[in-house]
Amino acid sequence: MRGYIIGRLSHLIPILIGITFLSFALMHTVTTDTVDILYDQNGGATEAVAAEKRAVLGLDKDFFTQYVNWVVKILQGDMGNSFVSGAPVLTSILDKLPATVELMVLALVMTLVISLPLGILAAIRKGSIWDQIVRLLSFTGNSLPDFFVAIILLYLFAVKWHVFSFLQADSSTLPVLPALTLAIAMTAKYMRQIRAVFLDELGKDYVRAALSRGLPYRYVLTHYVLRSVAAPLLALLAVSAGSLLGGAAIIESIFLWDGIGKLAVDAIMMRDYPVIQAYVIWMSVIYVGVNLLSDIVCGFLDPRSALQGKED
């Protein structure tokens, strides 16, 4: 087991290098010069001053030296300063992170609460009216862009029924509407996956054997099947966390929820490149980390999956 975890961790290193390299290269290709941007807001600068600033920032060095310097700085916890506010990027990211995590966790809980019972119901009552309803729901959900779901929810809950205030910028309350928006998009995908995993498992021999030994269906379902589908369901959930992180940018901007996604969108509007860069790296690392964690937990839940990983 320990070997498996170490193997997964070592697999992470090239990916992390790739993520940082790509994010760095992206920013590097920006046509406008960083120093020009810095000084443009103050009415430009003479060539001598600009060159001096370039030397201070290390921008006169070649690409790879710049990349290495930059990575070393990140490892020391310095992700640069915002072009707009001048504040350290890392601080503002860490400031906004709890709000985004709160939103994610609530969205995940909502997703599980909605999709688990519906997905299982669709699987054990395959072909019934329930199955059809789940099918229709997930089809509809898959066809609705998350920002449109956000607008529908805003219209219903804020304009029509006045349940929530129009824009919920207040961080003291739970982000119910934004989380529900994200959960609806995730549920649509996840429900079908739960159904498929359950159907697959229910067709296996051990289920038939347990049933033919006279065990009640409900008992087999809760004690055998539910336990063995936990690992694949967790892995699928971790993969879909990526769409959650991406969706958060749009949803946070719509609901003015003060998280990392909104920070990034605001930064893009103001061409605040260090913040965008930090956003991409943080989101990717979180995504990779979540998937690693789910792999490890799956390894404990189902040691066979750890062995399969080894063969790759």
Next chain:
Amino acid sequence: MSKKKRKFFFFLGLILFGLLISLTAEYILPYGPYEQNLDIALQAPNSTHLLGTDRYGRDMLARTIAGAQITVCSAVAVAFIAAAFGTFVGLFCGYHKGKLTTVLLRLTDVFLAFPVMVFAIAVAGILGGGTINAAAAIAVVAWPKYTRLVRNEVLPLRREFFIEAAQMSGFSFWRILFVQILPLVIGPICITAALDIGTIITEIAGLSFLGLGTAPPAAEWGSMMSGARNLLQSAPWTVFVPGFAIFITVALFQLMADSLRDLADTKSTR
């Protein structure tokens, strides 16, 4: 024609018909998508303007129908480019063994490690918005899944007799790749690409909604919704009409892709 075939061509026909209407909208609709008339601004849906008018008095029906042009055409183009590039890399990595393959596969892993929309938002943000840039941003993140898919299909084929036979007959590397292998993997690629178009439509519209895609006054669903967001209370139709246009379009593409998959299923079991 089997029932499944008819179903597929029905949805494909609907999509093509809708696209045709959108492309000829200027000639067949009484109002143009960019015709402003402030006297009739923000009219609710009525008999002259079936879906109402926006804040500049432009006809919502005309704008929404014309909006399909940009979104659907760029989504189809993105899906095609991403599928073609990803397939090419996947074919190569599946058949060729060597350092280059290892590098390409690692690169694919890196791209897959980025959450799609996060990366697309960043790329579009850096490139600076606009329809082409938004499409490019999505294409950059959409290709690796084709590489994965194609490589997994190609790997078992490498040991097949007919490939060995082709190798022994002295066929060139590229000939085996494109003439022997590609036709065998094209099916799943097409299905994935068809399923992808719907997702890409929502992503392109999403970028425009954030102001990172097609800019106003161009008739594009995402930017139409974004521009009308603050009218949700007073003139909800200006937001809902383009929203439902996206919904219906994505649903149509999903139905088309599903029926294509069903069609492919019968062939494999026959």
